[in-house]
Amino acid sequence: xxxxxxxxxxxxxxxxxxxxxxxxxxxxxxxxxxxxxxxxxxxxxxxxxxxxxxxxxxxxxxxxxxxxxxxxxxxxxxxxxxxxxxxxxxxxxxxxxxxxxxxxxxxxxxxxxxxxxxxxxxxxxxxxxxxxxxxxxxxxxxxxxxxxxxxxxxxxxxxxxxxxxxxxxxxxxxxxxxxxxxxxxxxxxxxxxxxxxxxxxxxxxxxxxxxxxxxxxxxxxxxxxxxxxxxxxxxxxxxxxxxxxxxxxxxxxxxxxxxxxxxxxxxxxxxxxxxxxxxxxxxxxxxxxxxxxxxxxxxxxxxxxxxxxxxxxxxxxxxxxxxxxxxxxxxxxx
Amino acid sequence: xxxxxxxxxxxxxxxxxxxxxxxxxxxxxxxxxxxxxxxxxxxxxxxxxxxxxxxxxxxxxxxxxxxxxxxxxxxxxxxxxxxxxxxxxxxxxxxxxxxxxxxxxxxxxxxxxxxxxxxxxxxxxxxxxxxxxxxxxxxxxxxxxxxxxxxxxxxxxxxxxxxxxxxxxxxxxxxxxxxxxxxxxxxxxxxxxxxxxxxxxxxxxxxxxxxxxxxxxxxxxxxxxxxxxxxxxxxxxxxxxxxxxxxxxxxxxxxxxxxxxxxxxxxxxxxxxxxxxxxxxxxxxxxxxxxxxxxxxxxxxxxxxxxxxxxxxxxxxxxxxxxxxxxxxxxxxx
DNA sequence: GAATCGGATGTAATCGATTTCAATGGTGCC
DNA sequence: GGCACCATTGAAATCGATTACATCCGATTC
Numbered sequence: 001x002x003x004x005x006x007x008x009x010x011x012x013x014x015x016x017x018x019x020x021x022x023x024x025x026x027x028x029x030x031x032x033x034x035x036x037x038x039x040x041x042x043x044x045x046x047x048x049x050x051x052x053x054x055x056x057x058x059x060x061x062x063x064x065x066x067x068x069x070x071x072x073x074x075x076x077x078x079x080x081x082x083x084x085x086x087x088x089x090x091x092x093x094x095x096x097x098x099x100x101x102x103x104x105x106x107x108x109x110x111x112x113x114x115x116x117x118x119x120x121x122x123x124x125x126x127x128x129x130x131x132x133x134x135x136x137x138x139x140x141x142x143x144x145x146x147x148x149x150x151x152x153x154x155x156x157x158x159x160x161x162x163x164x165x166x167x168x169x170x171x172x173x174x175x176x177x178x179x180x181x182x183x184x185x186x187x188x189x190x191x192x193x194x195x196x197x198x199x200x201x202x203x204x205x206x207x208x209x210x211x212x213x214x215x216x217x218x219x220x221x222x223x224x225x226x227x228x229x230x231x232x233x234x235x236x237x238x239x240x241x242x243x244x245x246x247x248x249x250x251x252x253x254x255x256x257x258x259x260x261x262x263x264x265x266x267x268x269x270x271x272x273x274x275x276x277x278x279x280x281x282x283x284x285x286x287x288x289x290x291x292x293x294x295x296x297x298x299x300x301x302x303x304x305x306x307x308x309x310x311x312x313x314x315x316x317x318x319x320x321x322x323x324x325x326x327x328x329x330x331x332x333x334x
Numbered sequence: 335x336x337x338x339x340x341x342x343x344x345x346x347x348x349x350x351x352x353x354x355x356x357x358x359x360x361x362x363x364x365x366x367x368x369x370x371x372x373x374x375x376x377x378x379x380x381x382x383x384x385x386x387x388x389x390x391x392x393x394x395x396x397x398x399x400x401x402x403x404x405x406x407x408x409x410x411x412x413x414x415x416x417x418x419x420x421x422x423x424x425x426x427x428x429x430x431x432x433x434x435x436x437x438x439x440x441x442x443x444x445x446x447x448x449x450x451x452x453x454x455x456x457x458x459x460x461x462x463x464x465x466x467x468x469x470x471x472x473x474x475x476x477x478x479x480x481x482x483x484x485x486x487x488x489x490x491x492x493x494x495x496x497x498x499x500x501x502x503x504x505x506x507x508x509x510x511x512x513x514x515x516x517x518x519x520x521x522x523x524x525x526x527x528x529x530x531x532x533x534x535x536x537x538x539x540x541x542x543x544x545x546x547x548x549x550x551x552x553x554x555x556x557x558x559x560x561x562x563x564x565x566x567x568x569x570x571x572x573x574x575x576x577x578x579x580x581x582x583x584x585x586x587x588x589x590x591x592x593x594x595x596x597x598x599x600x601x602x603x604x605x606x607x608x609x610x611x612x613x614x615x616x617x618x619x620x621x622x623x624x625x626x627x628x629x630x631x632x633x634x635x636x637x638x639x640x641x642x643x644x645x646x647x648x649x650x651x652x653x654x655x656x657x658x659x660x661x662x663x664x665x666x667x668x
Numbered sequence: 669g670a671a672t673c674g675g676a677t678g679t680a681a682t683c684g685a686t687t688t689c690a691a692t693g694g695t696g697c698c
Numbered sequence: 699g700g701c702a703c704c705a706t707t708g709a710a711a712t713c714g715a716t717t718a719c720a721t722c723c724g725a726t727t728c
Contacts, residue, residue, distance in 0.1 A: 004714095026716080030675085030676080031676075032675080049443060049448075050714090050715070051715060052396075056387040057714085073413045096398075096430050106423065112383040244608050248609075248610055270549075271605050271609075273549075274549050274582045275610070276582055276610045341686095352708090355685095356687085357687095357706095391685075391686095
């Protein structure tokens with residue numbers, strides 16, 4: 001182990017005080033020309049890097065954003081993470097990630113140990129006491145929970161579900177099955193409500209199969225669907241994975257999509273476009289979601305640290321979901 | 335903003351010194367029964383949480399692992415991230431992630447600002463000076479670079495490619511096309527070498543189409559394939575995305591998989607199993623990879639901090655890739 | 669020439685924990 | 699009873715930066 005270079009070493013080498021070195025690095029304009037040069041030379045010579053822990057302690061901030069999601073391996077989050085990290089990196093912040101289902105105590109610690117100064121929360125299922133107990137700038141993204149005392153950002157899931165129904169109805173489908181997500185999930189419930197409202201509004205014969213967003217649930221729903229007496233001709237799945245599972249199982253059972261049944265998904269994951277048939281779905285702009293959430297929470301962090309000379313930039317609150325019409329939906333057979 | 339509770343406040347409330355509070359929290363067995371109880375009561379009453387920055391500074395460690403990957407939105411990494419975070423969380427470490435393509439200086443800082451004490455590197459394309467300059471426990475995962483002075487972990491890509499060739503050859507294919515990855519990528523090059531060696535060994539007529547792992551490259555390769563005079567009957571793609579792109583484009587052009595051409599991918603991403611046809615591919619155990627890498631780097635961190643009373647657990651170094659035989663490959667037509 | 673001003677720099681306090689070292693008091697043994 | 703020992707505890711040093719405050723010095727003003 002090479003002994004680390006400290007600010008004192010640099011100061012000594014440059015023949016100045018540590019205060020001057022610190023100033024040279026953080027606000028060079030307050031240091032004299034010649035001194036500045038000496039210091040910079042010494043910094044280069046020693047390969048000095050500021051010790052983050054020391055700086056964080058003194059400044060009572062962590063220069064770090066914490067992302068919490070209920071399941072890091074869910075590929076839906078990947079682009080969101082990437083977008084947040086990009087925004088963060090741009091302003092010199094680091095990014096921590098953690099699964100949000102790691103136990104109450106650990107979770108509380110994450111938000112209270114002073115090593116993060118802002119949070120992007122992608123989980124609406126946590127104990128509100130924990131979330132509100134963090135007392136940090138926080139934004140809810142995608143999922144939400146009204147008990148959390150924090151702004152939220154995401155698409156209008158109710159309206160998006162209505163888009164799906166509208167699309168199927170427009171193609172002449174009069175019987176539609178909804179494969180829902182887990183009932184404890186806000187997104188699932190809201191999409192289902194949107195579906196039900198949309199179906200009712202249009203006088204459509206609806207039914208719901210309880211799923212859980214997974215491929216397997218979709219496959220199971222397909223098997224159920226095949227046994228129905230009056231088979232719905234349209235199916236709206238609460239997630240793309242679920243829709244792919246449905247279609248895949250249909251193929252195995254000898255049904256054609258969209259010939260025998262039109263299927264529409266939700267999310268527009270990467271493979272939706274390349275699946276066979278390509279999947280009609282509701283597009284969630286995940287990149288934009290991550291980016292906007294990051295900007296928001298960064299603005300909140302600035303404000304919390306009293307740097308809010310200028311007000312936080314005006315960011316639009318709601319993100320617009322759109323329907324992408326591909327090959328998995330078609331006219332209803334008569 | 336609620337003023338944070340400091341250790342001093344707890345000490346005062348419990349009527350003891352800060353040293354005793356600290357000890358109660360980190361090594362309770364050294365504190366008297368009654369004192370311990372008083373302190374714990376005071377901790378609960380105040381809701382005290384240790385300030386991470388202060389502790390990190392004093393102990394000269396960060397309790398954090400840094401993950402670096404060339405593109406966070408690549409869904410191949412999701413499971414790896416999840417596995418690493420799980421292992422880390424279990425031993426009380428936090429996880430930072432960053433794109434590894436953020437510029438030399440930022441990158442150097444990440445490994446030198448003392449806010450991480452171990453690194454899992456998923457990028458073999460960084461400047462070796464930067465990587466070796468970190469001087470932190472580090473493990474290379476999946477991708478690697480011999481110029482990095484650090485252990486590596488991953489599957490044997492050469493052998494895995496041979497598995498693919500063997501499979502196709504076993505099905506009677508005598509002409510095989512390889513859709514490669516970018517030539518500056520170690521994985522791509524090694525897989526290609528394995529392919530070439532495997533083909534030569536078996537007297538197979540080979541050709542290579544230069545791709546870049548993406549869906550689009552696969553589609554492009556398919557268009558190229560369709561124009562070949564003696565069309566290969568087997569195709570080995572360097573990634574699953576690429577294979578899906580190939581198959582999808584084939585379908586659009588009216589070819590059948592595996593009727594007209596057998597396609598095999600690489601990685602076994604989540605959707606490989608549910609694609610139509612389901613994709614024969616080389617399975618990379620990403621969960622195990624992440625988990626093992628995390629264990630390794632944690633052991634290295636322990637050793638670096640002098641806690642290596644016991645030697646690091648004996649972890650197997652190489653991870654085994656296997657071929658998953660699904661529906662996208664079949665006997666070669668005569 | 670004295671007083672004033674302000675830019676550049678240094679000294680020392682500070683952030684909030686951990687840990688070394690010394691002091692204390694109780695216990696057991698002779 | 700006296701002494702050695704051990705378990706507890708506290709005072710103060712420490713980690714490595716930032717920053718409030720004091721100081722110094724040359725230039726400007728009257």
